[in-house]
Amino acid sequence: MRCRLCEAPTCYRWSLRLLGCHDVKYFECRSCGSLQTEAPYWLTKAYSIGGAGFDTGAVQRSINLALSMHAILDLIGFDKRLPCLDFGAGAGLYARMMRDRGYNYWASDPYNSIYFMDRFTDDRTRWSLISAFEVAEHMPNPRCNWAELFAKEPDLLFFTTDLYRGHGADWPYLSTETGQHVFFYTEQALMSLGSARGYHLAAVDAVRVFSRSVLPDLSSAEIWRRAMELFAEHQRDPFRHAVIDLESLKSAKSDT
Numbered sequence: 001m002r003c004r005l006c007e008a009p010t011c012y013r014w015s016l017r018l019l020g021c022h023d024v025k026y027f028e029c030r031s032c033g034s035l036q037t038e039a040p041y042w043l044t045k046a047y048s049i050g051g052a053g054f055d056t057g058a059v060q061r062s063i064n065l066a067l068s069m070h071a072i073l074d075l076i077g078f079d080k081r082l083p084c085l086d087f088g089a090g091a092g093l094y095a096r097m098m099r100d101r102g103y104n105y106w107a108s109d110p111y112n113s114i115y116f117m118d119r120f121t122d123d124r125t126r127w128s129l130i131s132a133f134e135v136a137e138h139m140p141n142p143r144c145n146w147a148e149l150f151a152k153e154p155d156l157l158f159f160t161t162d163l164y165r166g167h168g169a170d171w172p173y174l175s176t177e178t179g180q181h182v183f184f185y186t187e188q189a190l191m192s193l194g195s196a197r198g199y200h201l202a203a204v205d206a207v208r209v210f211s212r213s214v215l216p217d218l219s220s221a222e223i224w225r226r227a228m229e230l231f232a233e234h235q236r237d238p239f240r241h242a243v244i245d246l247e248s249l250k251s252a253k254s255d256t
């Protein structure tokens with residue numbers, strides 16, 4: 001089998017039962033080192049759960065990300081008016097919280113109804129910032145899936161995924177109970193992915209980012225100190241941007 005990211009040959013590592021019924025082979029790439037399942041044919045079933053399922057951390061993750069991303073974007077001086085896309089937005093909770101903080105955030109998700117952001121989807125082709133949190137390991141064809149994201153020409157592409165560092169078949173991130181994690185990247189694979197397109201790769205607190213220019217070094221302590229200041233500031237008038245969004249939705253409706 002060829003690697004679905006770099007197309008190099010792979011070697012067999014082990015087999016595991018996914019979703020309690022599919023015996024699936026795992027392969028490691030001989031070039032980029034990434035671990036991957038055989039071509040995933042079970043995804044329709046894996047995404048037919050109709051809820052968060054085993055993802056009990058989804059809400060807390062969204063809160064953490066909204067607080068830390070607000071601080072990171074503030075510290076690097078990102079212009080809030082620039083268009084941002086949360087790709088693989090799930091229910092849209094993170095993207096809604098970023099709109100509540102005044103960012104020009106939109107959402108998309110091929111597998112979900114984007115409940116909290118259903119009125120904030122946009123098919124524009126260029127985005128200044130894309131976030132894709134807990135998305136990369138779900139990509140059935142990472143070579144094409146990443147190419148589609150880079151084709152939107154973001155200056156910043158933030159993402160999270162647990163890196164593969166030679167773990168064994170007992171690695172919890174394989175997530176055999178959900179069958180949704182099908183590709184596991186090495187650091188080297190991600191660096192090659194970005195550098196092939198002229199992007200730098202950096203780790204900022206708990207997220208990683210592909211950026212066109214080198215970002216300032218930010219410590220987790222600095223990010224979270226700023227996050228708490230911004231949270232206190234936000235809570236003084238927490239519905240300000242939700243009200244602005246409501247007014248713009250109502251006026252757009254009355255125009256049609």
Ligand SMILES: [Zn+2]
Nearest residue numbers: 003006029032
């Ligand atoms: Zn590879």
